[in-house]
Amino acid sequence: MRTRNAPETRRRILAAATGDFAERGIAGARVDRIAAGAGVNKAQIYAYFGDKQALFEAVYRKHAAAIVDETPFSVDDLPGYAVGLYEAAQRRPDVIRLLAWARLEGVDLPMDEHAVREKVDEIARAQSDGRLDATASPQDVLALVTSMALTWSVVGLSPVTGSDHEAALRHTVALAFAGRRSS
Incomplete structure (x- = not known):
């Protein structure tokens, strides 16, 4: 059983969301698929990010910031x-x-x-x-x-x-x- 670790949970959600959004787009991505890939429940995604659009924006900001930083x-x-x-x-x-x-x-x-x-x-x-x-x-x-x-x-x-x-x-x-x- 996983213990609660907010930064690690957030990292797993962003990683799973990156793959789903990159492959299927915003409309094609599914929160249930992202949750399963991250090993969390859908409620945790909504608690951390609010909605699918906000999750997409968090994913994009993370990756765009990495390119800018490097x-x-x-x-x-x-x-x-x-x-x-x-x-x-x-x-x-x-x-x-x-x-x-x-x-x-x-x-x-x-x-x-x-x-x-x-x-x-x-x-x-x-x-x-x-x-x-x-x-x-x-x-x-x-x-x-x-x-x-x-x-x-x-x-x-x-x-x-x-x-x-x-x-x-x-x-x-x-x-x-x-x-x-x-x-």
Whole structure:
């Protein structure tokens, strides 16, 4: 018989929910299946998370935060940031599937607005200093870099034998957002 250990119970629920949501989406996931996979009863899931939507958001936040935490952002190395996001997505395909399901099902995903704002502010300063091209807004630069980094995961392209996605990504991001050159 398991003893009560709230952090461990929560971890098991999130792990079981990650698998079910990634495989079946929000609508297809079942709380009873998640409960069975976590070795808890449905009431515990509702007690910890409230409802299935809140459980999905907790799963997404956990995994998105892990990618953000393991991918350092440097405005002076946007190509490196893009490659870091690409590599993190390759290591965590469940996150990409969670993102795809959320978009398909029209769910607004929770995000760390403070972290996004910090990145946008850093980009704006770099644009103002001439270190980055200022043609696109700072928000667009962040969105474009992120989109470029996740392209292979989101569109479902398999890695091409002999292709160097990281080099192509690094080169493209560098070209797209290069700052002013001194003559």
